[in-house]
Amino acid sequence: MAKSALLKSSLAKKYWMALTGLFLCLFLVGHLIGNLQLIFGDASKFNEYALFMTTNPAVKVLSYLTYISILFHAIDGIVLTIQNKKARPIGYVKNNAKANSSWSSRNMAILGTLLLVFIVTHMVNFWAKMHFSEMPLQTMEVNIAEGQTVKLYKTVQEQPIPATAVEMGQLEVRGTGFYQGDLKIADGYKDLHKITVEFFQHPQYGLIATVLYVLAMVVLGFHLSHGFASAFQSLGINHPKYNCLIKGIGKIFCYVIPALFAIIPLYIHFILK
Amino acid sequence: MNLTLKIWRQNNAKEAGKMVDYKINNISPDMSFLEMLDVLNNELIEKGEDPVAFDHDCREGICGMCSLFINGEAHGPDRGVTTCQLHMRMFKDGDTIYIEPFRAKAFPVIKDLVVDRTAFDKIQHAGGFVSVNTSGNTQDANAIPIPKHDADRAFDAATCIGCGACVATCKNSSAMLFVSAKVSQFALLPQGKVEAADRVRNMVEEMDALGFGNCTNTGACEIECPKGISLENIARMNREYLKASIK
Numbered sequence: 001m002a003k004s005a006l007l008k009s010s011l012a013k014k015y016w017m018a019l020t021g022l023f024l025c026l027f028l029v030g031h032l033i034g035n036l037q038l039i040f041g042d043a044s045k046f047n048e049y050a051l052f053m054t055t056n057p058a059v060k061v062l063s064y065l066t067y068i069s070i071l072f073h074a075i076d077g078i079v080l081t082i083q084n085k086k087a088r089p090i091g092y093v094k095n096n097a098k099a100n101s102s103w104s105s106r107n108m109a110i111l112g113t114l115l116l117v118f119i120v121t122h123m124v125n126f127w128a129k130m131h132f133s134e135m136p137l138q139t140m141e142v143n144i145a146e147g148q149t150v151k152l153y154k155t156v157q158e159q160p161i162p163a164t165a166v167e168m169g170q171l172e173v174r175g176t177g178f179y180q181g182d183l184k185i186a187d188g189y190k191d192l193h194k195i196t197v198e199f200f201q202h203p204q205y206g207l208i209a210t211v212l213y214v215l216a217m218v219v220l221g222f223h224l225s226h227g228f229a230s231a232f233q234s235l236g237i238n239h240p241k242y243n244c245l246i247k248g249i250g251k252i253f254c255y256v257i258p259a260l261f262a263i264i265p266l267y268i269h270f271i272l273k
Numbered sequence: 274m275n276l277t278l279k280i281w282r283q284n285n286a287k288e289a290g291k292m293v294d295y296k297i298n299n300i301s302p303d304m305s306f307l308e309m310l311d312v313l314n315n316e317l318i319e320k321g322e323d324p325v326a327f328d329h330d331c332r333e334g335i336c337g338m339c340s341l342f343i344n345g346e347a348h349g350p351d352r353g354v355t356t357c358q359l360h361m362r363m364f365k366d367g368d369t370i371y372i373e374p375f376r377a378k379a380f381p382v383i384k385d386l387v388v389d390r391t392a393f394d395k396i397q398h399a400g401g402f403v404s405v406n407t408s409g410n411t412q413d414a415n416a417i418p419i420p421k422h423d424a425d426r427a428f429d430a431a432t433c434i435g436c437g438a439c440v441a442t443c444k445n446s447s448a449m450l451f452v453s454a455k456v457s458q459f460a461l462l463p464q465g466k467v468e469a470a471d472r473v474r475n476m477v478e479e480m481d482a483l484g485f486g487n488c489t490n491t492g493a494c495e496i497e498c499p500k501g502i503s504l505e506n507i508a509r510m511n512r513e514y515l516k517a518s519i520k
Contacts, residue, residue: 010447010487011477011514080487084445087378087486093279093292094371096345097444100496106444108489230490236512238505 010083017076018231020069025228025253027066032260039267043193044154047138050192051156054130074116081109104222105230111223118216125199130192137176137188139163153178155186200268210269217262225254274300274361277369278313280325283382286389290382292371302362306349307332307339309361310372326385332357334499337434340441341386342373347438347497355436355499375441378484379448392483393435393451399479400472401455403464423461430457432500439494439502445486450494452480453510454502460513470517477514 006012034053037046053059097106104111129135140160141149152160161178165171171178171185178185200206200213228250232238237246275298283290297313304312307329314324330338339356343349349359364370374382379392431454439450456473459465465472488507495504 006518009477009514009518010449010481010485011511012518013487014511015515080489084447084486084489087446087484088376089378090376092342092345092373092376093281094345094373095342096350097493099346099350100442100493101444101491105489105491226490233490233504233508234488234511236508236510236515238508 013076013080014234016072017080018234020073020076021227021231023065023069024073025224025231027062027069028253028257028261030062032257035261035264038193038196038264043138043191044140044189046193046196047154047189047191050130051189070116070119074112077109077112102226105226108223108226111219114219115216115223118219122216126192126196129195130190135176135190135192136194137173138191138193153188155188157186159186161186161188197268197272200265201272206269210265213265214262217258220261221254221258224258225250228253274302274364274366274368276300276309276364276367278372279369280372280386281374281382282325282385283374285384286381290385292373300361302360304361305332305357306341306343306359306361307357326383326387328387329357334358335434337436340375340388340390340437342371342375342441344371347375347441348436348499352496353499353501355434358499375437377437377440377446377486379446380437380440388437390435390437392485393437393448395483396448396452396476396479397435397455400468400475401459403459404468405464417463419462426505427458427461430454430461430502430506433458433498433502434500436499438497438499440485442493442497443486443488444491444493445489447488447494448480448483448485449488449507449510450498450502450504452476453506456510456513457506460509469513470520473510473513474517477510 006015034046034049037049041049053063138154139151140154142152142160144150151163153163153166154160155178161171166173166178171180173179173188176187176190178188200210202209229246232246275296278295278297279292280295281290282293295313297309297316300309300312307327310325310327317324328338328340330336332339334355334357337355339348341348341356343356343359348354348356349363351359351363372386374380374386374388375390377388380388380390383389433451433454435451437451440446440448443450456469456476459472460469490504490507492504495502
């Protein structure tokens with residue numbers, strides 16, 4: 001009884017929806033702080049962050065929790081939507097729903113579906129490249145004399161490797177490693193910064209990618225305008241003393257966080273040289 | 274006032290229904306909505322037509338019998354009233370008014386605008402009571418001290434008349450506001466706390482089994498509830514259920 005109550009009942013679905021949703025809100029904060037280094041940091045900072053996010057064991061645990069949360073939130077949402085549709089087989093001829101509820105609260109499923117499409121495309125564009133495909137390694141230009149620069153590979157071991165060593169065949173690049181024969185000399189940084197900048201500055205698709213990203217953040221704002229406070233209500237947290245605080249933080253998740261996310265591709269496309 | 278009514282007509286639960294137009298003239302703005310329907314039915318009977326079936330009883334907003342989804346809202350456009358307390362002054366001369374039954378799988382149409390709300394009774398039977406033998410030696414009401422705040426909130430929850438407007442309004446046909454009001458009115462009082470865990474488990478289980486939808490916190494029920502039952506009750510039920518589930 002108790003077991004099924006915490007999995008199958010209508011209230012259990014709400015609890016899980018709320019818990020996964022709030023966890024994803026936390027993820028958004030972490031992701032945003034990292035992404036903002038595209039504006040406030042430099043390529044090195046951003047690539048160090050990208051390496052940390054893909055290798056740190058604690059982050060790995062969190063990232064698996066995030067994948068599970070996204071899947072569970074989506075599946076739970078689909079199940080809820082199907083059940084809710086079934087609960088009213090014949091609809092109203094006239095339904096003045098806007099008199100009693102907000103648009104976003106009534107369209108969480110549509111907003112959620114759009115977000116899922118965004119998450120999948122976003123992961124294909126960045127996450128999958130970072131994890132599964134050959135990436136360019138980060139290089140930097142260093143001035144050695146007036147008008148003379150040398151191109152170096154930045155490495156995790158802090159020992160830069162001259163690009164000429166690779167170009168002339170003294171070193172071989174396999175994955176992120178620099179090899180001399182079978183001996184690994186150092187590890188480079190995958191240049192996610194370059195991939196990101198090229199993506200949003202692409203001569204043909206850069207503008208459309210930027211616009212779509214901004215639109216996705218608008219959708220996120222609408223989804224969170226209902227979702228954040230709703231999660232607390234689902235978990236039974238509704239008290240006159242704290243509702244103000246929840247609504248206030250909800251406003252941050254509705255406006256500030258999506259806006260900050262949206263500023264990044266706009267900055268890359270229109271301002272970053 | 275002269276009005277056009279678009280009313281759902283359905284002979285019985287099995288046959289399909291449809292919206293039918295009626296013209297009605299010389300309606301006083303001081304009439305209640307149900308009186309306006311009485312006038313329409315008189316005219317229909319005089320013409321030898323089948324009158325429109327609709328639920329009503331006390332006509333003073335306390336029994337929870339009247340229903341109707343009027344112009345897209347449960348109990349019509351006014352706030353904090355049942356359909357019997359809705360007056361024609363809320364409408365304008367020449368208006369077209371849509372009148373539909375409360376819609377939910379768990380509330381099947383019996384005829385025209387009358388729906389079967391037995392599902393609510395079944396939920397009540399599952400746990401909406403206190404198992405105390407009240408015959409004989411009733412103790413003094415003030416013998417158990419109850420904080421005023423709790424007593425007030427329990428009373429507020431107990432004002433639910435079980436009309437079903439929450440279900441009708443909810444985009445998911447969820448019965449959470451009703452069930453949470455019934456759970457709360459007992460859970461807040463010492464007499465009800467004894468069976469609180471079983472009550473909330475059984476009532477929620479019954480609610481799910483009857484085919485009501487899930488709550489998505491749109492808040493529409495609270496707005497349309499003729500008794501102003503608060504969403505706080507749903508939060509309380511969520512807490513009670515969580516407590517009961519992990520026990």
